[in-house]
Amino acid sequence: MSTRDLYKTLIRIANELAGEDIEHHIVNLTPHALNLHRGEEVVTIPPSGKLARLSHSVDHVGSIRTQYGMIDRYSSSYGEIEGLPEPSDKVIYVVSGLVRGELDKIKKGQRPDVLAIKKEIRNEKGHTVGAWGIGH
Numbered sequence: 001m002s003t004r005d006l007y008k009t010l011i012r013i014a015n016e017l018a019g020e021d022i023e024h025h026i027v028n029l030t031p032h033a034l035n036l037h038r039g040e041e042v043v044t045i046p047p048s049g050k051l052a053r054l055s056h057s058v059d060h061v062g063s064i065r066t067q068y069g070m071i072d073r074y075s076s077s078y079g080e081i082e083g084l085p086e087p088s089d090k091v092i093y094v095v096s097g098l099v100r101g102e103l104d105k106i107k108k109g110q111r112p113d114v115l116a117i118k119k120e121i122r123n124e125k126g127h128t129v130g131a132w133g134i135g136h
Helices: 003-018 097-107
Strands: 025-028 034-038 041-045 053-066 069-082 091-094 114-122 128-135
Touching (some): 097 114
Parallel strands (some): 025 091
Antiparallel strands (some): 053 069, 114 128
């Protein structure tokens, strides 16, 4: 990194810490900390303590005979989005991909303030450990 780039990065970080030039505040409506990568830097956005979720029901639909014996089968269905605040000026809400996908179906892009992580980073076990950004 050049001296000029380092200087720009330090100024940007100082402004962020001072609260200057902030366009939006991010509210994490998931139960997990979000680790967003910006080059060599990782920004961790803690959970807000509030959750946006889909209502969910599970129904028994039968059984399957397997080499391990009978295994019950269930069907899941999702309903309404719960816990999503109304739009607020200069606030971005980060939700799960499932909630964001359902919102796309019912609101048809009318909530540009609601985003989910994009370009996930996974560990060797396939678990999401971070992302390169957020989006629709």
